[in-house]
Amino acid sequence: xxxxxxxxxxxxxxxxxxxxxxxxxxxxxxxxxxxxxxxxxxxxxxxxxxxxxxxxxxxxxxxxxxxxxxxxxxxxxxxxxxxxxxxxxxxxxxxxxxxxxxxxxxxxxxxxxxxxxxxxxxxxxxxxxxxxxxxxxxxxxxxxxxxxxxxxxxxxxxxxxxxxxxxxxxxxxxxxxxxxxxxxxxxxxxxxxxxxxxxxxxxxxxxxxxxxxxxxxxxxxxxxxxxxxxxxxxxxxxxxxxxxxxxxxxxxxxxxxxxxxxxxxxxxxxxxxxxxxxxxxxxxxxxxxxxxxxxxxxxxxxxxxxxxxxxxx
Ligand code: 2P0
Numbered sequence: 450x451x452x453x454x455x456x457x458x459x460x461x462x463x464x465x466x467x468x469x470x471x472x473x474x475x476x477x478x479x480x481x482x483x484x485x486x487x488x489x490x491x492x493x494x495x496x497x498x499x500x501x502x503x504x505x506x507x508x509x510x511x512x513x514x515x516x517x518x519x520x521x522x523x524x525x526x527x528x529x530x531x532x533x534x535x536x537x538x539x540x541x542x543x544x545x546x547x548x549x550x551x552x553x554x555x556x557x558x559x560x561x562x563x564x565x566x567x568x569x570x571x572x573x574x575x576x577x578x579x580x581x582x583x584x585x586x587x588x589x590x591x592x593x594x595x596x597x598x599x600x601x602x603x604x605x606x607x608x609x610x611x612x613x614x615x616x617x618x619x620x621x622x623x624x625x626x627x628x629x630x631x632x633x634x635x636x637x638x639x640x641x642x643x644x645x646x647x648x649x650x651x652x653x654x655x656x657x658x659x660x661x662x663x664x665x666x667x668x669x670x671x672x673x674x675x676x677x678x679x680x681x682x683x684x685x686x687x688x689x690x691x692x693x694x695x696x697x698x699x700x701x702x703x704x705x706x707x708x709x710x711x712x713x714x715x716x717x718x719x720x721x722x723x724x725x726x727x728x729x730x731x732x733x734x735x736x737x738x739x740x741x742x743x744x745x746x747x748x749x750x751x752x753x754x755x756x757x758x759x760x761x762x
Contacts, residue, residue: 450495450496450528450561450562451493451494451495451496451561452493452494452557452558452560452561452759452760453491453492453493453557453759453760454491454492454493454553454554454556454557454560454757454758454759454760455489455490455491455492455553455757455758455760456489456490456492456548456549456550456552456553456556456585456586456756456757456758457484457485457486457487457488457489457490457549457585457588457754457755457757458484458485458488458490458538458544458545458546458548458549458585459482459483459484459485459545459548459549459581459584459585459591460482460483460485460545460613460716460718460724460726461480461481461482461581461584461674461716461718462481462482462483462655462667462670462671462674462714462716462726463479463480463481463482463648463651463652463655463670463671463674464478464480464674464675464677464678464716464718465478465479465480465580465581465593466478466630466631466634466644466678466681466682467631467634467635467641467644467645467681468580468631468632468635473576473577473598474576474577474578474579474580475576475580475595475598476576476580476593476598477635477645477648478644478645478648478649478652479592479593479594479595479648479649479652480580480581480584480592480593480594480652481590481591481592481593481603481652481655481656481659482581482584482590482591482593483589483590483591483611483613483726483753484584484585484587484588484589484591484606484753484754484755484756485613485751485752485753485754486606486751486752486753486754486755487537487749487750487751487752487754488536488537488538488544488549488749488751489536489537489549490534490535490536490537490546490549490550490552490553491534491535491537491553492532492533492534492535492550492553492554492556492557493532493533493534493557494530494531494532494554494557494558494561495530495531495561496528496529496530496531496561497528497529497530497531498529499529500515500518500529500530500531500532501529501530501531501532502514502515502531502532502534503531503532503533503534504534504535505534505535505536506535513547513551513578513579513628514532514554516578517551517554517555517577517578518530520574520577520578521555521558521574525562525564526562527558527562528562530558530561532554532557534550534553534554536549536550538749539617539620544615544718544720544722545581545585545718547579547581547582547627548579548581548582548584548585549582549585549757550579550582551575551578551579551582551585552571552575552582552583552585552586552756552757553757554578555571555574555575555578555582555757556571556586556757556758556759557759559571559759560759568586568587568756568757569586569599569600569601570599571586571757572584572586572587572599572600573597573598573599576593576598576599576600580593581593583598583599583600584600585756585757586600586756586757587600587601587602587756588602588605588606588753588754588755588756589602589603589604589605589606589607589608589609589753589755590602590603590604590608590609590659590753591603591756592652592656594652602756603656603659603660604659604660606752606753606754606755607753609659609662610729610752610753611726611727611728611729611752611753612726612727612728612729612731612732612735612750612751612752613724613725613726613727613750613751613752613753614724614725614727614732614735614736614739614748614749614750615722615723615724615725615748615749615750615751616695616699616722616723616724616725616739616740616742616745616747616748617722617745617746617747617748617749618693618695618696618699618721618722618723618744618745618746619693619695619720619721619722619746620746623691623719623720623721625689625719627719630682630685630689630719633685633686633687633689634681634682634684634685634689637685637686638681638682638684638685638686639684640680640681640684641681644677644678644681647677648674651670651673651674651677654666654670655667655670655671655674658670664712664714664728665712667714668707668712668713668714671714671716671726672714672715672716674716675715675716675717679691679692679717682719689719691717691718691719691720691721692717692721693721693744694744695721695742695743695744695745696717696721696722696723698742698743698744699715699723699725699739699742699745700715700717700723702738702739702742703715703723703725703735703739705738706731706734706735706738711727711731711734711735712727712728712730712731713725713726713727713728713731713735714726714727723739725739732750736748736750
């Protein structure tokens with residue numbers, strides 16, 4: 450009994466930050482993301498005598514993976530597993546490795562154990578483990594919204610083939626996990642209620658901007674959602690400050706590019722990397738500009754890619 454699955458990380462343009470009360474890891478706000486290509490998580494699962502988890506070649510005892518396996522075993526007959534997962538990009542540095550990780554893990558288990566779940570069912574299970582993982586089950590533009598809180602494809606990758614330039618400003622794991630950060634924001638920030646109340650309007654406007662392929666409208670909405678989320682993070686106690694000096698310099702550089710006529714927008718997650726999303730015609734210019742920002746260690750470029758898939762074992 451063995452299977453291998455692959456999944457790509459996704460980047461939210463309308464951000465998820467905060468959970469609804471109660472079980473099931475239900476987000477407090479809807480989100481809209483793009484699934485990437487090039488950056489890939491590959492996960493194999495094999496039946497074994499006891500659970501044995503390896504991440505990037507090292508044995509790990511990961512509480513979220515254990516919780517995910519426990520959750521699956523309450524629903525399905527799943528034997529002890531050896532899980533080997535490898536990322537082709539820095540883990541836990543704001544590049545959504547938990548999104549691609551849980552999407553690949555659940556897809557591999559589905560194939561290995563013959564569960565025959567469709568992508569929507571796998572998306573619900575992935576959400577319970579890590580909400581952003583629900584979105585990596587699908588390719589292109591993807592929504593994650595109530596009332597059912599499973600991800601849904603909005604536009605295929607070639608429906609609007611945007612490019613993504615990622616400026617890596619640090620490769621160390623972040624100090625505060627997203628789950629802990631979200632809890633802190635919900636419990637301590639005076640901005641949490643207005644954040645939660647205003648999210649649906651941002652989400653619906655962004656869905657319309659994507660449907661219309663209106664880059665300027667999407668840029669305004671995505672940067673607003675990103676900066677509002679970081680305002681929420683900063684206003685938590687103690688404040689969550691995920692940016693470094695190079696992060697801020699990249700944001701100014703993206704805005705200067707846009708003022709000079711480039712179709713580009715920035716977004717930043719719970720880490721110091723900057724993701725610049727642009728039209729293909731502006732990719733080279735955006736890449737060159739971000740590469741020259743002091744403190745940028747590496748620049749990756751990707752397009753939009755497919756949802757999680759199982760490979761032949
Ligand atoms: C997002 N992030 O929408 C937001 C923006 C980070 C900032 O989803 O607690 O790892 O496992 O559900 O999905 C990262 O949080 O959190 C995330 P859990 P997750 O992409």
